[in-house]
Amino acid sequence: xxxxxxxxxxxxxxxxxxxxxxxxxxxxxxxxxxxxxxxxxxxxxxxxxxxxxxxxxxxxxxxxxxxxxxxxxxxxxxxxxxxxxxxxxxxxxxxxxxxxxxxxxxxxxxxxxxxxxxxxxxxxxxxxxxxxxxxxxxxxxxxxxxxxxxxxxxxxxxxxxxxxxxxxxxxxxxxxxxxxxxxxxxxxxxxxxxxxxxxxxxxxxxxxxxxxxxxxxxxxxxxxxxxxxxxxxxxxxxxxxxxxxxxxxxxxxxxxxxxxxxxxxxxxxxxxxxxxxxxxxxxxxxxxxxxxxxx
Numbered sequence: 001x002x003x004x005x006x007x008x009x010x011x012x013x014x015x016x017x018x019x020x021x022x023x024x025x026x027x028x029x030x031x032x033x034x035x036x037x038x039x040x041x042x043x044x045x046x047x048x049x050x051x052x053x054x055x056x057x058x059x060x061x062x063x064x065x066x067x068x069x070x071x072x073x074x075x076x077x078x079x080x081x082x083x084x085x086x087x088x089x090x091x092x093x094x095x096x097x098x099x100x101x102x103x104x105x106x107x108x109x110x111x112x113x114x115x116x117x118x119x120x121x122x123x124x125x126x127x128x129x130x131x132x133x134x135x136x137x138x139x140x141x142x143x144x145x146x147x148x149x150x151x152x153x154x155x156x157x158x159x160x161x162x163x164x165x166x167x168x169x170x171x172x173x174x175x176x177x178x179x180x181x182x183x184x185x186x187x188x189x190x191x192x193x194x195x196x197x198x199x200x201x202x203x204x205x206x207x208x209x210x211x212x213x214x215x216x217x218x219x220x221x222x223x224x225x226x227x228x229x230x231x232x233x234x235x236x237x238x239x240x241x242x243x244x245x246x247x248x249x250x251x252x253x254x255x256x257x258x259x260x261x262x263x264x265x266x267x268x269x270x271x272x273x274x275x276x277x278x279x280x281x282x283x284x285x286x287x288x289x290x291x292x293x294x295x
Contacts, residue, residue: 024098024247025105029072029081036082036119036186044121066164066261067184067200067250068093069119071111072100081105082119084185084249085112085149086261087163090156092295093149095248096264096282097133100147103140107131110149115160117200119186124158126151134290141226145266146282148294164252164261171255172285176207176262181234181253183279185246185265205234205241205251205279207262213278230286232263233278241279242268251281 066088072081083099093112100107109129116123130150137144155161167174184202213233217226227233232251234241242249242265251263263281284291 023104024102025072025074025081025107029083029099029247030079032186033071033080033082033119040118040120062160064182064184064200064202064250064252065115065160065162066252069113069116069186069200070095070099070248071113071119072107073109073111074105075108080111081107082186083247084265086250086264087114087155087161088166088261088291089163089295090154091151093151094261094264094284094291095147095149096266097137097145097147098139098142098266099248100131100133101137101139112149112151114155115158124155124161126153126155128152132294134287141224142266142280143225143228144230144282144287146264146287146290148291150294164250165258166291167255167260167262167285167288171260172288174255174285175210176232176253176255177209179207179253179255179262181205181207181251181262183234183242183246183249183251183263183265185242185249203240203242206237207253208233208235208278213280216278217280226267227280230283231266232281232283234263234281236269236276236278239276241277 066086068085068087070083070085072083083095085093085095087093109127110131112126112128113119114124128149128151131147133147134144182202183205184200186200210227210229210231210233213231214227218224246265249265250261251265252259253262262284264284266280266282268279269277
């Protein structure tokens with residue numbers, strides 16, 4: 001059925017029900033970063049348009065103190081790409097593995113932006129090249145799409161910046177199906193929009209059953225298994241979800257009275273963000289051991 005961009009690959013594979021476009025940085029991240037810069041310049045000049053992630057709204061300042069934008073640099077290339085990430089301690093963040101390495105490009109540095117709803121202006125900006133992808137990260141099917149970022153300095157005392165809690169105890173056994181959660185990022189608002197949001201935006205999404213998500217994105221006959229047990233999906237009913245520019249960003253839910261990180265933005269339907277397709281995230285509970293090893 002739909003065109004699916006797997007945020008990390010670079011060929012086009014034709015499959016029953018799903019056409020897979022692949023290569024995050026070349027096809028989405030780099031052009032999106034350039035357009036965000038242009039949109040931010042326009043925003044500060046005349047307050048621009050009200051753009052946000054699909055079905056979402058601009059996030060108020062300090063609404064998501066754990067969210068960090070990423071400007072991604074490559075060796076020998078002036079153009080940079082864009083991703084999101086989540087602060088989980090005073091000097092550690094989690095993002096998508098494809099933000100650091102997809103099938104075509106290897107990043108050499110992240111500029112981490114904390115405490116700002118803008119990508120190119122304000123906040124605390126820290127450069128780092130200490131990034132560790134999951135040892136079983138596969139850029140050709142996006143399985144194990146998670147990576148850890150080390151900061152060279154602590155941001156524990158910075159105003160408007162605070163880490164998000166990780167699942168613990170009985171939360172580690174939850175599937176969160178039916179739970180409402182919030183996705184945060186710079187993703188574009190519609191399939192027609194060529195750029196992304198001028199500022200950080202957020203949208204409420206409901207976690208859905210993995211089996212239903214597999215029926216939409218997987219094709220066993222062609223060996224395509226993008227959605228696995230370690231994938232968390234949210235329903236796209238009503239045309240809501242993540243879109244180009246949201247990669248690596250957080251999915252957060254309030255469970256038992258506390259906010260916890262349950263997903264890392266991985267992929268969504270390409271040029272069909274408003275068509276009701278699910279959004280896919282790396283399931284944090286499936287990668288808790290990997291994350292804790294780097295804390």
